[in-house]
Amino acid sequence: MNERVRHILGVVLEMPEQQISESLSAEDASSWDSIHHLNLVMALEEAFGVSFSSDELSRLTSYRAIADALARRGITA
């Protein structure tokens, strides 16, 4: 699991990091609402120096989707 992504998820979603696994998604994290989603995506963009399209950004609603989007930009860990 990408530890930087895990850390950002923890801070933005206000969750203990040990509760964050590779299977985490917006559906099972109550704090992952639409506002936190925007905060999360903006924090990821800033931390990794990347930019997502609006369409892509709207679908980054799980750890897996985030890791895949970063991997497409050559960021794996």
Add this chain to the structure above:
Amino acid sequence: MLESARQHDDGPSLPSLRWALLGNTTLDPMRAFLTQFSREIGYTADIWIGGYDTALQDASAPACAAADVVVIALRLHTLAPALVNRFARLGADDARAEAGRALEYAASVAAAVRQSSGALILVHAFETPPHPALGIIDGRTRHGQANTIRRLNLDLAERLSADANTFVIDLDNVRARLAGQRFDDPRTWHLGRVPYSRQAMRAIAGEYLRVVRAAKGRNRKCVVVDADGTLWGGIVGDDGPEGVRVGPAFPGSPYYDFQEALLALRDRGVLLALCSKNDPQAVADVFATRAADMPLKWTDFAAVRVNWSDKARNLREIAAELNIGLDSLVFVDDTAHETALVAELLPAVHTILLPEDPVDFRDALAACDLFDTLTFSDEDRRRSDMYAAEQQRKAEESASISVEDYLRGLNMEAAVARVDDGSVARVAQLTQKTNQFNLTTRRYTEHDIRRFAASPDHDVFTIRVRDRLGDSGLVGVAILRHDDAGSVLDTFLMSCRVLGRGVEDALLAACMQASVRRGMREVIGEFIPTAKNARVADFYPSRGFAADVCNRFRRSNVDPIAFPAHFKSVVVDGEQVIA
């Protein structure tokens, strides 16, 4: 950097700073930045955010009444979309009417907040479009889109300026300073009505904090500059006074410009000091022989340390000489070694390491944003001159016979008066900025001072002083609250530049006189210790006040305090008490 919104990081000892945000966009992402920046100046942010596009309804919410800072962040995209999206279709009358409605709404929200709240109110100005609707002809007349919005902003600023604690946040200016970085974020706007990028929100929150810092007295009062490589290019010890680079033409012009920027700060009331590792004569020679090439004069500096001691020691001496704290200093040097040493030994001093290229000096100084004040008065314009007069006084003091003779020889004149429209800004500013001779360190806004002045139970006194060496202006404030127990000195403070001349005794005597005339039995002084006001811990006891519980001191009105005899004249409320 990732700002954390978690609360448990905050130390329990930090006082809270209550924010209320109203607007017609999604403001929640501002939380993280406000939390972080508030903590950086010593506060735990307590943030309340109103509903989406319910600013007018939210303005009367209890959270606004209780807030320290209320932000009104309205955007034309929601408030007056016709001005933004289909401007070219509007006739001149329609455009004016739309703008008028937007103005009324924004001003009404601010007025409604003020009804119930003494908070600082920060109002976003409306953004002008980077691509105006009418293209190249948009700017030709006042009826173009950009000019219509500019005029709306001017009208808004004028309306809001009636309230002394309302400030405009100029988003166009923030955008300009972010030069090249993304300001709007259309993705987050479309997905969730968050209009601005993270860096834009960080910069906007930074603008809010500038106002808060000024209101809380956290701003800097003095900039201390190095000489070689800072005020001029080259090294005077090697190149000689004629050889250093400074003057109106390149390569001296960047240094010339930087000196002008320092003088502009001096015009705003910021003190300048010089601290250089050098032969004092060599530095003085540059000021003497290159005077035509330099805007700065030797006498522009309120304090000078040119010697071979380390700069930390010199900065301590400069702070002591100017009667200000180390946390009031900004230190500017072109040598990393010096700024690092000061940052290490004196962390309270804000250090600026100048960039490599002198053409960038000016911006490096301007970008620190640490010299803001909430008001700007004639006292600010003249402060540096008054310090110069004080240096003259000190020089004479060391030569004259006794302190008493010296004081008599100054021909001091004092006037104690009640606060009025002309002085309220200065009074509020003194409560916000005075740290050392301040018995209670209660910070008040203009709004608070006006409330005291209007209250029948309070007296707000000011004291102005002048002598044969100069006019010191309004230098002291006392706020008296009269209740059953007696007259309580809620606030008693004095600008440090007049200490040692009996001005505090004249003000105290005037307070006692006022208490006697109200038929009160006694005057009660309070002393609230802080990290900076230890020098006045002994003030009330040394004036014959008896210690009571809880840092309170009492003195009976049976035996009032006399006005100090060395004044040539003292006038209280227009009545001559010493002539």
